[in-house]
Amino acid sequence: xxxxxxxxxxxxxxxxxxxxxxxxxxxxxxxxxxxxxxxxxxxxxxxxxxxxxxxxxxxxxxxxxxxxxxxxxxxxxxxxxxxxxxxxxxxxxxxxxxxxxxxxxxxxxxxxxxxxxxxxxxxxxxxxxxxxxxxxxxxxxxxxxxxxxxxxxxxxxxxxxxxxxxxxxxxxxxxxxxxxxxxxxxxxxxxxxxxxxxxxxxxxxxxxxxxxxxxxxxxxxxxxxxxxxxxxxxxxxxxxxxxxxxxxxxxxxxxxxxxxxxxxxxxxxxxxxxxxxxxxxxxxxxxxxxxxxxxxxx
Ligand SMILES: CC(C)(COP(=O)(O)OP(=O)(O)OC[C@H]1O[C@@H](n2cnc3c(N)ncnc32)[C@H](O[C@H]2O[C@H](COP(=O)(O)OP(=O)(O)OP(=O)(O)O)[C@@H](O)[C@H]2O)[C@@H]1O)[C@@H](O)C(=O)NCCC(=O)NCCS
Ligand SMILES: Nc1ncnc2[nH]cnc12
Numbered sequence: 364x365x366x367x368x369x370x371x372x373x374x375x376x377x378x379x380x381x382x383x384x385x386x387x388x389x390x391x392x393x394x395x396x397x398x399x400x401x402x403x404x405x406x407x408x409x410x411x412x413x414x415x416x417x418x419x420x421x422x423x424x425x426x427x428x429x430x431x432x433x434x435x436x437x438x439x440x441x442x443x444x445x446x447x448x449x450x451x452x453x454x455x456x457x458x459x460x461x462x463x464x465x466x467x468x469x470x471x472x473x474x475x476x477x478x479x480x481x482x483x484x485x486x487x488x489x490x491x492x493x494x495x496x497x498x499x500x501x502x503x504x505x506x507x508x509x510x511x512x513x514x515x516x517x518x519x520x521x522x523x524x525x526x527x528x529x530x531x532x533x534x535x536x537x538x539x540x541x542x543x544x545x546x547x548x549x550x551x552x553x554x555x556x557x558x559x560x561x562x563x564x565x566x567x568x569x570x571x572x573x574x575x576x577x578x579x580x581x582x583x584x585x586x587x588x589x590x591x592x593x594x595x596x597x598x599x600x601x602x603x604x605x606x607x608x609x610x611x612x613x614x615x616x617x618x619x620x621x622x623x624x625x626x627x628x629x630x631x632x633x634x635x636x637x638x639x640x641x642x643x644x645x646x647x648x649x650x651x652x653x654x655x656x657x658x659x660x661x
Pocket of ligand 2: 394395402403404405412415466467470623626627
């Protein structure tokens, strides 16, 4: 796949931007393959998404990978916000054209926002990164809202902030909930598997997920939040949370309930933890470089 966007930069994106772009793709793959997850596509089934499959989402992530690589180059070339947004909308169109779905539309937005913020905060300082995300989100949303989306309808109908408030808060749910509960689980003797499910439980409780509202209204969102509370407790108490999640998946499929926003923020959290090295096993050999996507569709 050949990208039709090239940036004449004297040099490629700085190493930290290029690696973060790769880690943002890695995080989305880690989320996709996490199994089981109620209502979402995983290695068991497609949850409440009969139009999706693992293969289709992998194809979508190839588009996301091209987008993030192009965005890293554009940021290095000093591309202004309008040009960055054009890359995002082009990626949304490519995803729809190549996979027939919008399965990573939200992830294009949150991962693009995260990478753009990191271009101005070339460190692992999470407070500074969060503040820069808020700055960029204010500039992004100051451009106005031009289309009626499932998310915008859910936000006005249920008086919630959705992904918009999440971005304007500097991804507070990620930095103040998801990452701390992961680190707490590791510190208290857990492993990356239990810590990831503790993160999923906390995100289910805290994300104002407009996809859950769009599908099943307030009752649907409350179901996700209550299940997240139970999941986090079961992980903490070393109960059979996998059995619980398999049972809940059957319920979500019956109700057509999903939580795509939770999935995206989980992918973002796994991406950042990959970037900080907290997803690596202490004795692990340095990870082989992620196979670079050789060419991209524009
Ligand atoms: C800023 C935009 C993301 C638009 O946001 P908006 O609020 O207008 O709503 P949506 O366009 O619907 O996108 C919101 C998507 O963000 C995810 N999400 C929802 N709540 C949250 C939250 N609280 N925090 C973080 N993220 C959240 C979610 O995306 C995931 O779910 C989608 C799949 O679920 P599904 O139910 O299948 O969705 P639908 O197809 O809508 O329903 P069905 O028909 O299938 O029943 C998938 O996208 C996941 O990623 C929300 O969907 C931004 O997109 C925007 O402004 N776009 C305009 C063009 C642009 O500027 N693009 C460049 C961006 S850099
Ligand atoms: N695993 C998943 N299933 C459905 N929608 C998603 N959006 C992001 N990850 C997803």
